[in-house]
Amino acid sequence: MGAALLEIRELSKSFRTDSKTVQALHHIELDVQEGEFVTVIGPSGCGKSTLLRIVAGLDVGYEGQATLDGRAISGPGIDKGFIFQEPRLFPWLTVEKNIAADLSLRNPEVKRRVGELIELVRLNGFEKAYPKELSGGMAQRVSIARALLRNPRILLLDEPFGALDAFTRAHMQEVLLDIWRRNGTTMIFVTHDIDEAVFLGSRIVILKPRPGEIRAKIGVDLPYPRKKASAAFQDFRMRVLNEFERIDELSWGEAGAGI
Amino acid sequence: MSDRVEAALPAQSAVAGKKGTRRRRRLTINDIAVGAAIPIVFLVLWQMLYETGRLDANFFSSPTDIASAIGELARSGELFRDIGISLWRVVCGFAIGGTLGLIFGLLSGFSRRTEMMIDPLFQLLRMTPSLAIAPLFILWFGFGETSKVLIIAVGAYFPIYVNTVLGIRNVDNKLVEVSQVLAYSRFSQIAKLIVPSSVPSILLGVRLSLAVAWLSVVVAEMINSKSGIGYLIYFGQYNSRIDYIFVGIILFATAGKLVDSFVRYLERRLLGWRDNFKG
Ligand SMILES: Nc1ncnc2c1ncn2[C@@H]1O[C@H](COP(=O)(O)OP(=O)(O)O)[C@@H](O)[C@H]1O
Ligand SMILES: [Mg+2]
Numbered sequence: 001m002g003a004a005l006l007e008i009r010e011l012s013k014s015f016r017t018d019s020k021t022v023q024a025l026h027h028i029e030l031d032v033q034e035g036e037f038v039t040v041i042g043p044s045g046c047g048k049s050t051l052l053r054i055v056a057g058l059d060v061g062y063e064g065q066a067t068l069d070g071r072a073i074s075g076p077g078i079d080k081g082f083i084f085q086e087p088r089l090f091p092w093l094t095v096e097k098n099i100a101a102d103l104s105l106r107n108p109e110v111k112r113r114v115g116e117l118i119e120l121v122r123l124n125g126f127e128k129a130y131p132k133e134l135s136g137g138m139a140q141r142v143s144i145a146r147a148l149l150r151n152p153r154i155l156l157l158d159e160p161f162g163a164l165d166a167f168t169r170a171h172m173q174e175v176l177l178d179i180w181r182r183n184g185t186t187m188i189f190v191t192h193d194i195d196e197a198v199f200l201g202s203r204i205v206i207l208k209p210r211p212g213e214i215r216a217k218i219g220v221d222l223p224y225p226r227k228k229a230s231a232a233f234q235d236f237r238m239r240v241l242n243e244f245e246r247i248d249e250l251s252w253g254e255a256g257a258g259i
Numbered sequence: 260m261s262d263r264v265e266a267a268l269p270a271q272s273a274v275a276g277k278k279g280t281r282r283r284r285r286l287t288i289n290d291i292a293v294g295a296a297i298p299i300v301f302l303v304l305w306q307m308l309y310e311t312g313r314l315d316a317n318f319f320s321s322p323t324d325i326a327s328a329i330g331e332l333a334r335s336g337e338l339f340r341d342i343g344i345s346l347w348r349v350v351c352g353f354a355i356g357g358t359l360g361l362i363f364g365l366l367s368g369f370s371r372r373t374e375m376m377i378d379p380l381f382q383l384l385r386m387t388p389s390l391a392i393a394p395l396f397i398l399w400f401g402f403g404e405t406s407k408v409l410i411i412a413v414g415a416y417f418p419i420y421v422n423t424v425l426g427i428r429n430v431d432n433k434l435v436e437v438s439q440v441l442a443y444s445r446f447s448q449i450a451k452l453i454v455p456s457s458v459p460s461i462l463l464g465v466r467l468s469l470a471v472a473w474l475s476v477v478v479a480e481m482i483n484s485k486s487g488i489g490y491l492i493y494f495g496q497y498n499s500r501i502d503y504i505f506v507g508i509i510l511f512a513t514a515g516k517l518v519d520s521f522v523r524y525l526e527r528r529l530l531g532w533r534d535n536f537k538g
Contacts, residue, residue, distance in 0.1 A: 058440065080440070082440040088436075090455070092530075101451070130532045
Protein backbone atom coordinates (compact mmCIF):
# COMPACT_ATOMS: atom_id res chain seq x y z
CA MET A 1 0.00 0.00 0.00
CA GLY A 2 1.29 3.45 -0.91
CA ALA A 3 1.13 6.54 1.26
CA ALA A 4 -2.39 7.11 2.55
CA LEU A 5 -4.41 10.14 1.46
CA LEU A 6 -5.09 11.07 5.07
CA GLU A 7 -2.65 10.19 7.84
CA ILE A 8 -3.44 10.78 11.48
CA ARG A 9 -0.69 10.05 14.01
CA GLU A 10 -0.93 10.26 17.80
CA LEU A 11 -3.65 12.86 17.50
CA SER A 12 -4.90 14.27 20.79
CA LYS A 13 -7.14 17.22 21.45
CA SER A 14 -8.40 18.71 24.68
CA PHE A 15 -10.77 21.58 25.31
CA ARG A 16 -10.12 23.95 28.17
CA THR A 17 -13.10 25.66 29.73
CA ASP A 18 -13.02 27.96 32.74
CA SER A 19 -13.56 25.17 35.21
CA LYS A 20 -11.95 22.09 33.69
CA THR A 21 -10.16 20.45 30.80
CA VAL A 22 -11.96 17.90 28.63
CA GLN A 23 -9.83 15.39 26.75
CA ALA A 24 -11.91 14.97 23.58
CA LEU A 25 -9.46 12.77 21.63
CA HIS A 26 -6.57 10.64 22.80
CA HIS A 27 -3.82 9.13 20.62
CA ILE A 28 -5.86 8.61 17.47
CA GLU A 29 -4.07 6.63 14.73
CA LEU A 30 -5.84 6.42 11.41
CA ASP A 31 -4.91 6.10 7.75
CA VAL A 32 -7.48 6.64 5.05
CA GLN A 33 -6.66 5.46 1.52
CA GLU A 34 -7.80 7.25 -1.59
CA GLY A 35 -11.30 6.13 -2.57
CA GLU A 36 -12.13 4.57 0.81
CA PHE A 37 -15.50 5.00 2.51
CA VAL A 38 -14.75 5.09 6.21
CA THR A 39 -17.62 5.22 8.68
CA VAL A 40 -16.87 6.39 12.21
CA ILE A 41 -19.22 5.25 14.92
CA GLY A 42 -19.46 5.84 18.65
CA PRO A 43 -21.77 7.22 21.32
CA SER A 44 -22.34 10.96 21.50
CA GLY A 45 -19.58 12.89 23.19
CA CYS A 46 -16.83 10.48 22.17
CA GLY A 47 -15.13 13.02 19.91
CA LYS A 48 -16.46 12.13 16.46
CA SER A 49 -17.22 15.73 15.50
CA THR A 50 -13.93 16.90 16.97
CA LEU A 51 -12.01 14.38 14.85
CA LEU A 52 -13.85 15.46 11.70
CA ARG A 53 -13.44 19.16 12.46
CA ILE A 54 -9.69 18.70 12.91
CA VAL A 55 -9.44 16.96 9.53
CA ALA A 56 -11.50 19.78 8.02
CA GLY A 57 -9.16 22.37 9.50
CA LEU A 58 -11.97 23.94 11.54
CA ASP A 59 -10.45 23.01 14.90
CA VAL A 60 -6.78 23.73 15.27
CA GLY A 61 -4.48 23.53 18.25
CA TYR A 62 -4.28 19.74 18.41
CA GLU A 63 -1.34 17.55 19.38
CA GLY A 64 0.12 14.96 17.01
CA GLN A 65 -0.02 14.97 13.23
CA ALA A 66 -2.80 15.13 10.69
CA THR A 67 -1.72 15.27 7.05
CA LEU A 68 -3.70 15.27 3.82
CA ASP A 69 -1.68 14.37 0.71
CA GLY A 70 1.42 14.61 2.88
CA ARG A 71 0.77 18.21 3.95
CA ALA A 72 -0.09 19.10 7.54
CA ILE A 73 -3.66 20.30 7.97
CA SER A 74 -3.51 23.88 9.14
CA GLY A 75 -6.87 25.34 8.18
CA PRO A 76 -10.00 24.84 6.11
CA GLY A 77 -9.80 24.58 2.32
CA ILE A 78 -11.80 23.39 -0.66
CA ASP A 79 -9.78 20.16 -0.81
CA LYS A 80 -11.74 19.10 2.29
CA GLY A 81 -15.52 19.11 1.82
CA PHE A 82 -17.63 19.22 4.97
CA ILE A 83 -21.28 18.28 5.42
CA PHE A 84 -22.74 19.40 8.75
CA GLN A 85 -25.60 17.67 10.49
CA GLU A 86 -27.86 20.57 9.47
CA PRO A 87 -27.75 21.57 5.78
CA ARG A 88 -26.62 25.13 6.63
CA LEU A 89 -27.75 26.63 3.32
CA PHE A 90 -27.72 30.37 2.72
CA PRO A 91 -31.43 31.15 3.09
CA TRP A 92 -31.33 34.11 0.70
CA LEU A 93 -29.91 32.08 -2.20
CA THR A 94 -31.70 29.70 -4.55
CA VAL A 95 -30.64 26.06 -4.79
CA GLU A 96 -28.30 26.62 -7.74
CA LYS A 97 -26.79 29.73 -6.19
CA ASN A 98 -26.29 27.90 -2.90
CA ILE A 99 -24.35 25.22 -4.74
CA ALA A 100 -22.29 27.82 -6.60
CA ALA A 101 -21.89 29.88 -3.38
CA ASP A 102 -18.89 32.16 -3.95
CA LEU A 103 -18.49 31.05 -7.58
CA SER A 104 -20.41 32.84 -10.31
CA LEU A 105 -23.10 31.05 -12.30
CA ARG A 106 -22.25 33.42 -15.16
CA ASN A 107 -19.14 31.33 -15.66
CA PRO A 108 -20.36 28.69 -18.17
CA GLU A 109 -18.10 26.01 -16.67
CA VAL A 110 -19.54 26.58 -13.19
CA LYS A 111 -23.06 26.65 -14.62
CA ARG A 112 -22.50 23.34 -16.41
CA ARG A 113 -21.03 21.61 -13.33
CA VAL A 114 -23.82 22.89 -11.08
CA GLY A 115 -26.30 21.46 -13.58
CA GLU A 116 -24.54 18.09 -13.48
CA LEU A 117 -24.50 18.04 -9.69
CA ILE A 118 -28.19 18.93 -9.47
CA GLU A 119 -28.74 15.91 -11.67
CA LEU A 120 -26.47 13.78 -9.47
CA VAL A 121 -28.27 14.66 -6.22
CA ARG A 122 -31.64 14.36 -7.99
CA LEU A 123 -32.92 17.89 -7.55
CA ASN A 124 -33.95 18.63 -11.15
CA GLY A 125 -36.66 21.27 -11.28
CA PHE A 126 -35.64 22.85 -7.98
CA GLU A 127 -32.80 25.00 -9.29
CA LYS A 128 -34.66 28.22 -8.52
CA ALA A 129 -36.23 27.15 -5.22
CA TYR A 130 -35.29 28.81 -1.93
CA PRO A 131 -34.15 26.70 1.06
CA LYS A 132 -37.41 27.31 2.93
CA GLU A 133 -39.24 25.47 0.16
CA LEU A 134 -37.12 22.32 0.54
CA SER A 135 -37.56 19.28 2.76
CA GLY A 136 -34.71 18.30 5.10
CA GLY A 137 -33.46 15.59 2.76
CA MET A 138 -33.50 17.90 -0.26
CA ALA A 139 -31.66 20.62 1.63
CA GLN A 140 -28.99 18.14 2.72
CA ARG A 141 -28.54 17.04 -0.91
CA VAL A 142 -27.96 20.68 -1.86
CA SER A 143 -25.22 20.91 0.75
CA ILE A 144 -23.63 17.71 -0.61
CA ALA A 145 -23.69 19.17 -4.14
CA ARG A 146 -22.16 22.39 -2.80
CA ALA A 147 -19.24 20.44 -1.35
CA LEU A 148 -18.81 18.27 -4.46
CA LEU A 149 -18.64 21.27 -6.81
CA ARG A 150 -15.24 22.10 -5.26
CA ASN A 151 -13.87 18.64 -6.23
CA PRO A 152 -12.69 17.88 -2.69
CA ARG A 153 -9.95 15.27 -2.13
CA ILE A 154 -12.00 14.04 0.80
CA LEU A 155 -15.62 14.51 1.88
CA LEU A 156 -16.27 14.71 5.63
CA LEU A 157 -19.83 14.07 6.75
CA ASP A 158 -20.87 14.67 10.38
CA GLU A 159 -24.06 12.69 11.05
CA PRO A 160 -25.54 14.20 7.87
CA PHE A 161 -28.71 12.13 7.91
CA GLY A 162 -29.24 12.17 11.68
CA ALA A 163 -32.20 14.53 11.54
CA LEU A 164 -34.03 12.72 8.73
CA ASP A 165 -36.86 10.20 8.96
CA ALA A 166 -36.08 6.53 8.26
CA PHE A 167 -37.33 6.52 4.65
CA THR A 168 -35.56 9.70 3.62
CA ARG A 169 -32.45 8.48 5.38
CA ALA A 170 -32.44 5.18 3.43
CA HIS A 171 -32.89 7.15 0.20
CA MET A 172 -30.05 9.50 1.09
CA GLN A 173 -27.76 6.56 1.81
CA GLU A 174 -28.45 5.26 -1.71
CA VAL A 175 -27.79 8.70 -3.19
CA LEU A 176 -24.48 8.96 -1.34
CA LEU A 177 -23.33 5.47 -2.38
CA ASP A 178 -24.26 6.36 -5.95
CA ILE A 179 -22.07 9.49 -5.76
CA TRP A 180 -19.22 7.47 -4.25
CA ARG A 181 -19.45 4.85 -7.01
CA ARG A 182 -19.48 7.43 -9.77
CA ASN A 183 -16.97 9.99 -8.46
CA GLY A 184 -14.79 7.78 -6.28
CA THR A 185 -14.63 10.58 -3.68
CA THR A 186 -12.93 9.53 -0.45
CA MET A 187 -15.45 9.70 2.40
CA ILE A 188 -15.33 9.87 6.18
CA PHE A 189 -18.84 9.49 7.46
CA VAL A 190 -19.68 9.94 11.14
CA THR A 191 -22.80 8.31 12.52
CA HIS A 192 -24.17 6.81 15.71
CA ASP A 193 -26.34 4.34 13.80
CA ILE A 194 -24.78 0.86 13.45
CA ASP A 195 -26.97 -0.07 10.46
CA GLU A 196 -25.89 3.06 8.64
CA ALA A 197 -22.21 2.44 9.42
CA VAL A 198 -22.35 -1.14 8.13
CA PHE A 199 -24.49 -0.27 5.10
CA LEU A 200 -22.20 2.48 3.84
CA GLY A 201 -18.67 1.83 4.99
CA SER A 202 -15.89 -0.08 3.32
CA ARG A 203 -14.32 0.19 6.77
CA ILE A 204 -15.75 0.97 10.20
CA VAL A 205 -13.87 2.82 12.92
CA ILE A 206 -15.30 2.40 16.40
CA LEU A 207 -14.63 5.12 18.95
CA LYS A 208 -15.04 4.93 22.70
CA PRO A 209 -15.50 7.95 24.95
CA ARG A 210 -13.65 9.54 27.85
CA PRO A 211 -11.17 10.06 26.44
CA GLY A 212 -12.08 9.58 22.77
CA GLU A 213 -10.02 6.65 21.53
CA ILE A 214 -10.19 4.20 18.64
CA ARG A 215 -11.30 0.82 19.95
CA ALA A 216 -11.49 -1.08 16.69
CA LYS A 217 -11.14 -0.75 12.94
CA ILE A 218 -13.12 -3.33 11.00
CA GLY A 219 -12.99 -3.81 7.23
CA VAL A 220 -16.47 -4.50 5.82
CA ASP A 221 -16.06 -7.31 3.27
CA LEU A 222 -19.68 -7.25 2.09
CA PRO A 223 -20.10 -6.50 -1.62
CA TYR A 224 -22.12 -3.46 -2.72
CA PRO A 225 -25.03 -3.02 -3.20
CA ARG A 226 -25.82 -4.29 0.28
CA LYS A 227 -29.18 -5.55 1.44
CA LYS A 228 -30.01 -4.64 5.02
CA ALA A 229 -32.30 -7.63 5.35
CA SER A 230 -29.74 -10.18 4.09
CA ALA A 231 -28.23 -12.75 6.44
CA ALA A 232 -24.68 -11.63 5.65
CA PHE A 233 -25.54 -8.04 6.57
CA GLN A 234 -27.15 -9.11 9.83
CA ASP A 235 -24.14 -11.30 10.67
CA PHE A 236 -21.83 -8.38 10.15
CA ARG A 237 -24.04 -6.11 12.19
CA MET A 238 -23.80 -8.63 15.05
CA ARG A 239 -20.01 -8.57 14.79
CA VAL A 240 -19.99 -4.81 15.22
CA LEU A 241 -22.46 -5.04 18.08
CA ASN A 242 -20.26 -7.63 19.79
CA GLU A 243 -17.36 -5.25 19.46
CA PHE A 244 -19.44 -2.64 21.24
CA GLU A 245 -20.30 -5.03 24.02
CA ARG A 246 -16.65 -5.89 24.47
CA ILE A 247 -15.92 -2.17 24.78
CA ASP A 248 -18.77 -1.90 27.19
CA GLU A 249 -17.22 -4.48 29.47
CA LEU A 250 -13.88 -2.75 29.25
CA SER A 251 -14.68 0.81 30.06
CA TRP A 252 -17.77 2.15 28.51
CA GLY A 253 -19.95 2.52 31.55
CA GLU A 254 -22.95 4.78 31.39
CA ALA A 255 -21.78 6.48 28.19
CA GLY A 256 -22.90 3.46 26.13
CA ALA A 257 -26.47 4.69 26.45
CA GLY A 258 -25.82 6.92 23.44
CA ILE A 259 -26.17 4.05 20.99
CA MET B 260 -50.43 42.54 9.12
CA SER B 261 -52.60 45.24 7.60
CA ASP B 262 -50.76 45.78 4.35
CA ARG B 263 -52.97 43.70 2.11
CA VAL B 264 -51.93 45.48 -1.04
CA GLU B 265 -48.32 44.47 -0.56
CA ALA B 266 -49.31 40.89 0.12
CA ALA B 267 -50.61 40.64 -3.43
CA LEU B 268 -47.09 40.85 -4.86
CA PRO B 269 -46.25 38.21 -7.45
CA ALA B 270 -44.31 35.22 -6.14
CA GLN B 271 -40.66 35.45 -7.19
CA SER B 272 -39.99 31.80 -7.75
CA ALA B 273 -41.58 29.59 -10.34
CA VAL B 274 -41.17 26.61 -8.06
CA ALA B 275 -42.92 28.37 -5.23
CA GLY B 276 -45.87 29.00 -7.50
CA LYS B 277 -45.96 25.40 -8.61
CA LYS B 278 -45.76 23.94 -5.15
CA GLY B 279 -48.07 26.59 -3.74
CA THR B 280 -45.90 27.18 -0.69
CA ARG B 281 -46.10 30.92 -1.16
CA ARG B 282 -49.74 31.75 -1.67
CA ARG B 283 -50.74 35.05 -3.22
CA ARG B 284 -53.15 37.15 -1.24
CA ARG B 285 -55.64 39.23 -3.15
CA LEU B 286 -57.30 42.35 -1.85
CA THR B 287 -60.92 41.29 -1.46
CA ILE B 288 -64.02 43.44 -0.84
CA ASN B 289 -64.20 41.74 2.51
CA ASP B 290 -60.66 42.78 3.44
CA ILE B 291 -61.44 46.38 2.57
CA ALA B 292 -64.65 46.31 4.58
CA VAL B 293 -62.84 44.91 7.63
CA GLY B 294 -60.12 47.54 7.39
CA ALA B 295 -62.48 50.45 6.78
CA ALA B 296 -65.17 49.68 9.36
CA ILE B 297 -63.60 51.33 12.40
CA PRO B 298 -62.40 54.52 10.65
CA ILE B 299 -65.87 55.06 9.09
CA VAL B 300 -67.67 54.60 12.41
CA PHE B 301 -65.16 56.96 13.98
CA LEU B 302 -65.68 59.70 11.34
CA VAL B 303 -69.48 59.47 11.48
CA LEU B 304 -69.44 59.66 15.28
CA TRP B 305 -67.08 62.64 15.19
CA GLN B 306 -69.25 64.55 12.71
CA MET B 307 -72.38 63.84 14.80
CA LEU B 308 -70.77 65.02 18.04
CA TYR B 309 -69.61 68.20 16.30
CA GLU B 310 -72.97 68.98 14.70
CA THR B 311 -74.84 68.47 17.97
CA GLY B 312 -72.44 70.87 19.68
CA ARG B 313 -70.93 68.31 22.03
CA LEU B 314 -67.48 69.16 20.66
CA ASP B 315 -66.44 72.77 21.29
CA ALA B 316 -65.78 74.50 17.95
CA ASN B 317 -62.97 76.48 19.60
CA PHE B 318 -60.97 73.32 20.08
CA PHE B 319 -62.29 70.95 17.44
CA SER B 320 -62.98 70.85 13.76
CA SER B 321 -65.25 68.43 11.90
CA PRO B 322 -64.48 65.92 9.14
CA THR B 323 -66.42 68.01 6.60
CA ASP B 324 -64.65 71.24 7.62
CA ILE B 325 -61.31 69.49 7.35
CA ALA B 326 -62.25 68.16 3.92
CA SER B 327 -63.17 71.63 2.69
CA ALA B 328 -59.94 73.05 4.16
CA ILE B 329 -58.03 70.44 2.19
CA GLY B 330 -59.94 71.46 -0.94
CA GLU B 331 -59.22 75.13 -0.32
CA LEU B 332 -55.51 74.53 0.27
CA ALA B 333 -55.32 72.29 -2.77
CA ARG B 334 -56.92 74.90 -5.02
CA SER B 335 -54.49 77.60 -3.89
CA GLY B 336 -51.60 75.21 -4.50
CA GLU B 337 -50.37 75.68 -0.93
CA LEU B 338 -51.13 72.09 -0.01
CA PHE B 339 -48.79 70.59 -2.58
CA ARG B 340 -46.11 73.17 -1.91
CA ASP B 341 -46.14 72.28 1.78
CA ILE B 342 -46.14 68.56 1.13
CA GLY B 343 -43.38 68.96 -1.42
CA ILE B 344 -41.08 71.00 0.79
CA SER B 345 -41.58 68.74 3.83
CA LEU B 346 -40.96 65.67 1.72
CA TRP B 347 -37.84 67.23 0.26
CA ARG B 348 -36.45 68.02 3.73
CA VAL B 349 -37.16 64.49 4.92
CA VAL B 350 -35.48 63.02 1.83
CA CYS B 351 -32.38 65.23 2.22
CA GLY B 352 -32.11 64.66 5.96
CA PHE B 353 -32.67 60.95 5.62
CA ALA B 354 -30.17 60.69 2.75
CA ILE B 355 -27.45 62.40 4.78
CA GLY B 356 -28.19 60.79 8.16
CA GLY B 357 -29.03 57.39 6.74
CA THR B 358 -25.92 57.19 4.57
CA LEU B 359 -23.65 58.21 7.43
CA GLY B 360 -25.47 55.76 9.72
CA LEU B 361 -24.89 52.95 7.25
CA ILE B 362 -21.22 53.82 6.74
CA PHE B 363 -20.41 54.15 10.44
CA GLY B 364 -22.60 51.14 11.20
CA LEU B 365 -20.57 49.04 8.76
CA LEU B 366 -17.29 50.37 10.19
CA SER B 367 -18.34 49.68 13.78
CA GLY B 368 -19.84 46.34 12.85
CA PHE B 369 -16.71 45.06 11.17
CA SER B 370 -14.17 46.45 13.60
CA ARG B 371 -14.50 46.31 17.37
CA ARG B 372 -11.73 48.86 17.62
CA THR B 373 -13.69 51.38 15.57
CA GLU B 374 -16.77 50.59 17.60
CA MET B 375 -14.93 51.24 20.84
CA MET B 376 -13.74 54.55 19.44
CA ILE B 377 -16.98 55.96 18.09
CA ASP B 378 -19.72 54.14 19.94
CA PRO B 379 -19.61 55.91 23.34
CA LEU B 380 -19.90 59.32 21.68
CA PHE B 381 -22.79 58.19 19.51
CA GLN B 382 -24.63 56.58 22.41
CA LEU B 383 -24.44 59.89 24.22
CA LEU B 384 -25.74 61.83 21.21
CA ARG B 385 -28.44 59.24 20.65
CA MET B 386 -30.04 60.03 23.98
CA THR B 387 -30.29 63.73 23.11
CA PRO B 388 -33.78 64.70 21.86
CA SER B 389 -33.75 66.59 18.57
CA LEU B 390 -35.87 69.31 20.17
CA ALA B 391 -32.94 70.02 22.48
CA ILE B 392 -30.32 70.38 19.76
CA ALA B 393 -32.58 72.33 17.37
CA PRO B 394 -31.84 75.79 18.91
CA LEU B 395 -28.12 75.08 18.71
CA PHE B 396 -28.34 74.11 15.06
CA ILE B 397 -30.34 77.25 14.26
CA LEU B 398 -27.70 79.29 16.05
CA TRP B 399 -24.92 77.65 14.09
CA PHE B 400 -26.51 77.25 10.67
CA GLY B 401 -29.13 79.99 10.62
CA PHE B 402 -32.80 79.79 9.76
CA GLY B 403 -32.30 78.35 6.29
CA GLU B 404 -32.63 74.83 4.99
CA THR B 405 -29.30 73.64 6.39
CA SER B 406 -30.36 73.66 10.02
CA LYS B 407 -33.65 71.89 9.26
CA VAL B 408 -32.05 69.18 7.14
CA LEU B 409 -29.36 68.61 9.77
CA ILE B 410 -31.89 68.25 12.59
CA ILE B 411 -33.60 65.55 10.52
CA ALA B 412 -30.27 63.93 9.60
CA VAL B 413 -29.26 63.57 13.24
CA GLY B 414 -32.54 61.85 14.03
CA ALA B 415 -32.32 59.56 10.98
CA TYR B 416 -28.72 58.59 11.71
CA PHE B 417 -29.11 56.46 14.82
CA PRO B 418 -31.66 53.78 13.95
CA ILE B 419 -29.65 52.79 10.85
CA TYR B 420 -26.35 52.95 12.70
CA VAL B 421 -27.56 50.78 15.59
CA ASN B 422 -29.33 48.21 13.43
CA THR B 423 -26.47 47.91 10.96
CA VAL B 424 -24.06 47.09 13.79
CA LEU B 425 -26.56 44.62 15.23
CA GLY B 426 -27.13 42.98 11.84
CA ILE B 427 -23.42 42.42 11.29
CA ARG B 428 -22.82 41.12 14.79
CA ASN B 429 -25.71 38.68 14.59
CA VAL B 430 -24.50 36.78 11.53
CA ASP B 431 -25.12 33.08 12.18
CA ASN B 432 -21.86 31.47 13.27
CA LYS B 433 -22.92 28.23 11.58
CA LEU B 434 -22.94 30.02 8.24
CA VAL B 435 -19.58 31.61 9.06
CA GLU B 436 -18.21 28.07 9.45
CA VAL B 437 -19.66 27.18 6.05
CA SER B 438 -17.86 30.15 4.52
CA GLN B 439 -14.63 28.90 6.12
CA VAL B 440 -15.11 25.36 4.85
CA LEU B 441 -15.78 26.72 1.35
CA ALA B 442 -12.63 28.86 1.67
CA TYR B 443 -14.34 32.19 1.01
CA SER B 444 -12.03 35.12 0.39
CA ARG B 445 -12.35 38.01 2.84
CA PHE B 446 -14.23 39.90 0.14
CA SER B 447 -16.71 37.06 -0.49
CA GLN B 448 -17.24 36.67 3.23
CA ILE B 449 -18.30 40.31 3.47
CA ALA B 450 -20.20 40.61 0.19
CA LYS B 451 -21.82 37.17 0.11
CA LEU B 452 -22.34 36.36 3.75
CA ILE B 453 -22.21 39.26 6.17
CA VAL B 454 -23.96 41.91 4.09
CA PRO B 455 -26.85 39.71 2.89
CA SER B 456 -27.42 38.38 6.41
CA SER B 457 -27.55 41.94 7.73
CA VAL B 458 -30.07 43.18 5.17
CA PRO B 459 -33.18 42.41 7.30
CA SER B 460 -31.73 44.30 10.23
CA ILE B 461 -30.57 47.21 8.06
CA LEU B 462 -34.01 47.52 6.47
CA LEU B 463 -35.57 47.63 9.92
CA GLY B 464 -33.14 50.47 10.64
CA VAL B 465 -34.28 52.24 7.45
CA ARG B 466 -37.90 52.01 8.53
CA LEU B 467 -37.23 53.34 12.01
CA SER B 468 -35.00 56.01 10.54
CA LEU B 469 -37.70 57.26 8.21
CA ALA B 470 -40.16 57.35 11.09
CA VAL B 471 -37.76 59.48 13.12
CA ALA B 472 -37.13 61.69 10.08
CA TRP B 473 -40.86 62.45 9.93
CA LEU B 474 -40.94 63.27 13.62
CA SER B 475 -37.94 65.54 13.23
CA VAL B 476 -39.37 67.46 10.29
CA VAL B 477 -42.30 68.52 12.50
CA VAL B 478 -39.89 69.79 15.12
CA ALA B 479 -37.76 71.60 12.56
CA GLU B 480 -40.68 73.22 10.77
CA MET B 481 -42.57 74.26 13.85
CA ILE B 482 -39.56 75.93 15.40
CA ASN B 483 -38.43 77.93 12.42
CA SER B 484 -40.05 77.86 9.03
CA LYS B 485 -42.23 79.70 6.58
CA SER B 486 -43.25 76.57 4.68
CA GLY B 487 -43.95 72.89 5.07
CA ILE B 488 -46.58 70.84 6.82
CA GLY B 489 -45.13 71.67 10.23
CA TYR B 490 -45.53 75.35 9.39
CA LEU B 491 -49.16 74.73 8.38
CA ILE B 492 -49.82 73.40 11.88
CA TYR B 493 -47.94 76.29 13.45
CA PHE B 494 -49.91 78.74 11.31
CA GLY B 495 -53.19 77.10 12.28
CA GLN B 496 -52.30 77.36 15.95
CA TYR B 497 -51.57 81.10 15.82
CA ASN B 498 -54.52 81.98 13.58
CA SER B 499 -57.11 79.77 15.27
CA ARG B 500 -57.51 77.70 12.14
CA ILE B 501 -58.11 74.41 13.90
CA ASP B 502 -59.00 72.78 10.59
CA TYR B 503 -55.46 73.57 9.36
CA ILE B 504 -53.96 71.86 12.38
CA PHE B 505 -55.99 68.76 11.60
CA VAL B 506 -55.02 68.90 7.93
CA GLY B 507 -51.36 69.02 8.95
CA ILE B 508 -51.75 66.06 11.29
CA ILE B 509 -53.55 64.03 8.63
CA LEU B 510 -50.88 64.84 6.06
CA PHE B 511 -48.11 63.74 8.38
CA ALA B 512 -49.93 60.53 9.22
CA THR B 513 -50.63 59.72 5.57
CA ALA B 514 -47.16 60.55 4.33
CA GLY B 515 -45.55 58.59 7.17
CA LYS B 516 -47.72 55.59 6.45
CA LEU B 517 -47.01 55.72 2.70
CA VAL B 518 -43.28 55.86 3.26
CA ASP B 519 -43.49 52.98 5.72
CA SER B 520 -45.53 50.93 3.25
CA PHE B 521 -42.91 51.57 0.59
CA VAL B 522 -40.13 50.24 2.81
CA ARG B 523 -42.23 47.21 3.68
CA TYR B 524 -42.77 46.63 -0.01
CA LEU B 525 -38.99 46.72 -0.44
CA GLU B 526 -38.66 44.27 2.45
CA ARG B 527 -40.99 41.83 0.80
CA ARG B 528 -39.17 42.09 -2.47
CA LEU B 529 -35.71 41.73 -0.94
CA LEU B 530 -36.54 39.34 1.89
CA GLY B 531 -38.86 36.89 0.14
CA TRP B 532 -36.43 34.15 1.18
CA ARG B 533 -37.24 34.55 4.84
CA ASP B 534 -39.20 31.74 6.38
CA ASN B 535 -41.45 33.25 8.96
CA PHE B 536 -45.02 33.73 9.98
CA LYS B 537 -46.99 35.87 7.55
CA GLY B 538 -50.26 36.24 9.49
N1 LIG C 1 -15.77 23.76 21.60
C1 LIG C 1 -15.75 22.93 22.66
N2 LIG C 1 -15.47 23.40 23.89
C2 LIG C 1 -15.42 22.57 24.96
N3 LIG C 1 -15.65 21.26 24.91
C3 LIG C 1 -15.94 20.72 23.71
C4 LIG C 1 -16.01 21.52 22.52
N4 LIG C 1 -16.33 20.72 21.48
C5 LIG C 1 -16.45 19.48 21.98
N5 LIG C 1 -16.22 19.47 23.33
C6 LIG C 1 -16.23 18.28 24.19
O1 LIG C 1 -15.46 17.28 23.57
C7 LIG C 1 -16.11 16.03 23.67
C8 LIG C 1 -16.33 15.44 22.29
O2 LIG C 1 -17.28 16.23 21.61
P1 LIG C 1 -17.77 15.92 20.12
O3 LIG C 1 -16.58 15.77 19.26
O4 LIG C 1 -18.77 16.94 19.74
O5 LIG C 1 -18.48 14.50 20.30
P2 LIG C 1 -19.46 13.73 19.31
O6 LIG C 1 -19.47 14.41 18.01
O7 LIG C 1 -18.91 12.34 19.24
O8 LIG C 1 -20.80 13.72 19.95
C9 LIG C 1 -17.38 16.24 24.45
O9 LIG C 1 -17.16 15.87 25.78
C10 LIG C 1 -17.62 17.72 24.33
O10 LIG C 1 -18.26 18.19 25.48
MG1 LIG D 1 -21.13 15.32 16.98
